[in-house]
Amino acid sequence: MYDHFEIVLNAVSKTFGKKAALNKVSLKVKKGSIFGLIGPNGAGKSTLTSILATLSLPNEGTVKISDLDVVSKVNEVRKKVGVTFQQTTVFSTGTAWENILIAGKMYGIRTSKIMERGEHLLKEFDLFQVSNDLVGTYSGGMKRKLDIAISLLHKPEVLLLDEPTAGLDPESRITFWKIITKISQDEGTTIFVTTHYLEEIHHLATEIALINNGKILDIGTPKELINKLAADQIEIHYHKLDLASIYKIEEYISDLKEVVSHEIKPTALTIITSHGQQILSELLRYLIQSNVEIEFSELKQATLNDVYLINFNEKGAEQ
Numbered sequence: 001m002y003d004h005f006e007i008v009l010n011a012v013s014k015t016f017g018k019k020a021a022l023n024k025v026s027l028k029v030k031k032g033s034i035f036g037l038i039g040p041n042g043a044g045k046s047t048l049t050s051i052l053a054t055l056s057l058p059n060e061g062t063v064k065i066s067d068l069d070v071v072s073k074v075n076e077v078r079k080k081v082g083v084t085f086q087q088t089t090v091f092s093t094g095t096a097w098e099n100i101l102i103a104g105k106m107y108g109i110r111t112s113k114i115m116e117r118g119e120h121l122l123k124e125f126d127l128f129q130v131s132n133d134l135v136g137t138y139s140g141g142m143k144r145k146l147d148i149a150i151s152l153l154h155k156p157e158v159l160l161l162d163e164p165t166a167g168l169d170p171e172s173r174i175t176f177w178k179i180i181t182k183i184s185q186d187e188g189t190t191i192f193v194t195t196h197y198l199e200e201i202h203h204l205a206t207e208i209a210l211i212n213n214g215k216i217l218d219i220g221t222p223k224e225l226i227n228k229l230a231a232d233q234i235e236i237h238y239h240k241l242d243l244a245s246i247y248k249i250e251e252y253i254s255d256l257k258e259v260v261s262h263e264i265k266p267t268a269l270t271i272i273t274s275h276g277q278q279i280l281s282e283l284l285r286y287l288i289q290s291n292v293e294i295e296f297s298e299l300k301q302a303t304l305n306d307v308y309l310i311n312f313n314e315k316g317a318e319q
C-alpha cells in the first residue's frame with residue numbers, strides 16, 4: 001500500500017525573529033497513510049502545516065510533496081494539497097452550496113464537476129440535508145465538516161488538517177474521524193494531521209511524530225513508540241487521603257529514581273516506571289506502613305499517552 005513517500009522534509013528550519021519555530025525538522029510521510037504530528041501549544045505544528053500548504057517559506061531545508069518542491073513548484077503543489085486550519089474559513093452568510101461553488105470556481109473546476117463532487121462530499125459529511133441552509137445556522141462541528149469537504153473538492157492527494165477537532169464535542173470528534181478514515185480508504189488520500197488529542201489518533205495514525213520547541217523528538221508507529229518506551233504503568237487506588245499524606249507520598253515517590261513520571265490524586269496515584277514490579281512492591285509496602293487503606297493496584301504496559309507525557313515532561317523541558 002505505502003510504496004513511496006508523499007511528503008518529505010529534510011532539515012527544515014523556520015525562524016520568526018530570534019525564535020526557531022522549526023529546528024532542522026526531517027520526516028517522511030508514506031503515500032496513502034495517516035500521519036499524526038503531536039505536540040503541545042507553540043511546538044511548531046501550525047508553522048509546519050503552513051509550509052506544507054505553501055503559505056509560508058522555510059528558512060532552511062527542503063520540503064517536497066509528490067516529489068515537487070514546495071518553494072519552486074507552488075502552483076503544482078497547491079493542486080495536490082487540500083488544507084484546513086483551526087479557524088473556519090466558510091462564509092456564514094452563504095449556504096453550503098454557495099460556499100462550495102465559490103471554492104470550486106477558485107480551484108478552477110467546471111460547474112458540472114463542482115456539483116457532482118459537492119453532492120458526493122456533502123452526503124459523505126452528512127450535510128446534504130442542510131446544504132441549502134445558511135452556514136451561520138450550523139454548529140461548530142458542521143462548519144468544520146464543511147471546511148474539510150471544501151478542501152477535498154479538487155480531489156487532493158494530500159489533506160493537511162491543523163487541529164481539526166479543536167473545540168468539537170466528543171461525539172462530533174468520533175464522527176469526524178470516521179469520515180476522515182473513510183476518505184483515506186476510499187480515495188487513497190495521504191492525511192497529515194496535527195493535534196493535541198493523542199488518544200484520538202492513536203488507533204488511526206499509521207505513524208506519529210512528536211514535536212516540541214520546533215524539534216522532532218521521536219517518530220514511529222504507535223506500537224513502536226510504546227515499545228521503545230519500555231515502561232510500565234502502575235495504578236494504585238486507596239481511600240481518600242488528606243493533603244498532608246499526599247505531600248508525604250509525593251516526597252517519597254520523587255526520591256525513587258526509576259520513576260519517570262507520576263501523578264498523585266486524593267484517591268489514586270499513577271506512576272510510569274522502567275521497573276514496574278519492583279516499584280509496585282516498594283510502594284505498596286510504604287503505603288501500608290503509612291496506614292493508607294489500599295483498594296486495589298494494577299501493573300500495565302505504558303500507553304501512548306504515557307509516551308506523550310514522558311516526552312513532553314522530560315525531553316521537552318531540556319530544550
Ligand SMILES: Nc1ncnc2c1ncn2[C@@H]1O[C@H](COP(=O)(O)OP(=O)(O)OP(=O)(O)O)[C@@H](O)[C@H]1O
Pocket residue numbers: 016019020021039040041042043044045046047048
Ligand atoms: N507569525 C509569527 N510570528 C512570530 N512568531 C510566530 C509566528 N507564528 C508562530 N510563531 C511562534 O512559533 C512557535 C511555533 O508556533 P506554532 O503556531 O507553529 O505552534 P503550534 O504547535 O501550532 O501551537 P498551537 O498548538 O498553540 O497552535 C511559537 O513559539 C509561536 O509563538
